[in-house]
Amino acid sequence: MVVVSHDRALLADVAETVVSLDATPDGRPRLYGDGYAGYRERSQAERIQWEQEYAREQVEHAKLQDDLQAAQDRLISGWRPAKGSGKHRRATRAASTVGNVRRRQDALEAHALTVPEPPLTFKLPELSSRSSVTLVSAEKVTVDDRLTPPVSLEFSGGDRLVVTGPNGAGKSTLLNVLAQHIEPSTGTIHRRNDARIGFLQQESELPPKMRVGQLFESHVQRLVARNVISSRSTVDLQELGLLGSNELELRVGELSMGQQRRLELALVLASRPQVLLLDEPTNHLSIRLIDELTEALGATAAAVVLATHDRQLLRDTDHWPQLRLQEHVVKVS
Ligand SMILES: Nc1ncnc2c1ncn2[C@@H]1O[C@H](COP(=O)(O)OP(=O)(O)O)[C@@H](O)[C@H]1O
Ligand SMILES: [Mg+2]
Numbered sequence: 001m002v003v004v005s006h007d008r009a010l011l012a013d014v015a016e017t018v019v020s021l022d023a024t025p026d027g028r029p030r031l032y033g034d035g036y037a038g039y040r041e042r043s044q045a046e047r048i049q050w051e052q053e054y055a056r057e058q059v060e061h062a063k064l065q066d067d068l069q070a071a072q073d074r075l076i077s078g079w080r081p082a083k084g085s086g087k088h089r090r091a092t093r094a095a096s097t098v099g100n101v102r103r104r105q106d107a108l109e110a111h112a113l114t115v116p117e118p119p120l121t122f123k124l125p126e127l128s129s130r131s132s133v134t135l136v137s138a139e140k141v142t143v144d145d146r147l148t149p150p151v152s153l154e155f156s157g158g159d160r161l162v163v164t165g166p167n168g169a170g171k172s173t174l175l176n177v178l179a180q181h182i183e184p185s186t187g188t189i190h191r192r193n194d195a196r197i198g199f200l201q202q203e204s205e206l207p208p209k210m211r212v213g214q215l216f217e218s219h220v221q222r223l224v225a226r227n228v229i230s231s232r233s234t235v236d237l238q239e240l241g242l243l244g245s246n247e248l249e250l251r252v253g254e255l256s257m258g259q260q261r262r263l264e265l266a267l268v269l270a271s272r273p274q275v276l277l278l279d280e281p282t283n284h285l286s287i288r289l290i291d292e293l294t295e296a297l298g299a300t301a302a303a304v305v306l307a308t309h310d311r312q313l314l315r316d317t318d319h320w321p322q323l324r325l326q327e328h329v330v331k332v333s
Pocket of ligand 2: 171172173202279
């Protein structure tokens with residue numbers, strides 16, 4: 001049986017051998033034994049090695065270039081018109097400098113760049129927060145026909161919460177209430193005045209005609225103009241490792257589902273939120289990015305509220321506090 005999937009829990013449960021079409025330094029696909037765990041471990045080790053080899057080669061190349069530049073500079077300064085008694089010595093030195101430049105040139109040419117640039121690695125920006133301060137609290141909130149049992153919550157920096165429950169249980173509704181996108185029918189929501197909330201919605205629509213880089217920049221400018229963040233602490237899209245420089249020139253409508261999701265995540269992180277509300281964040285994302293995101297979420301100083309039905313993400317966050325919403329009961333009167 002051959003299964004094509006990025007459902008990590010399914011792969012962990014059934015896969016014996018994994019064929020990976022992820023990018024590799026030699027451009028060839030890889031075959032991993034020992035099931036999904038074997039794939040995960042060995043592909044990660046190979047990626048680290050790739051990154052190290054790439055970095056080493058780039059450093060070596062830059063050094064050879066510098067050496068050549070220095071030799072050329074010496075050559076030019078050595079060619080000044082000779083004068084007086086130093087004439088002979090200057091001439092021999094010039095000849096040896098020419099040889100030196102040639103050798104440097106040969107060395108640079110011999111040092112071909114063989115290791116391609118590794119793919120992007122996600123880097124969650126520094127999200128600070130004064131940990132003891134309550135950033136958002138909800139008291140007995142409900143939303144008619146969408147979130148029935150009253151929910152009370154309170155969180156400050158570094159807090160974690162996983163919201164689970166079957167389809168239609170009200171996970172998305174609760175996150176929308178916390179983000180103050182919808183009003184609760186009963187109960188109250190408090191948000192600290194200056195608390196920055198980042199909400200990755202389950203579904204969202206981006207303007208399809210805009211160019212990716214431009215959309216991100218105008219979003220950041222709006223945040224600065226509204227004093228959400230200072231111009232000194234803006235987030236650089238390239239440094240997030242979510243989208244490559246090629247993608248910045250594309251129009252949003254030209255992106256794949258996964259790339260759009262990455263852009264949505266980038267827009268959410270642009271404000272350096274102190275509270276991250278993530279509604280089914282793993283939909284459409286690659287296995288590698290989900291693994292990187294999971295690790296980053298575990299370590300961030302921000303508060304994180306995660307609604308997910310991704311079984312592997314639930315396994316990886318099983319030490320987080322969990323709020324389980326029950327099947328939504330529609331009353332028929
Ligand atoms: N915009 C909406 N207007 C009215 N009802 C909605 C809306 N969105 C969702 N619902 C209903 O609210 C309930 C909870 O939905 P939702 O919060 O999306 O659940 P979950 O995210 O847990 O799958 C469902 O019965 C759904 O049909
Ligand atoms: Mg939902």
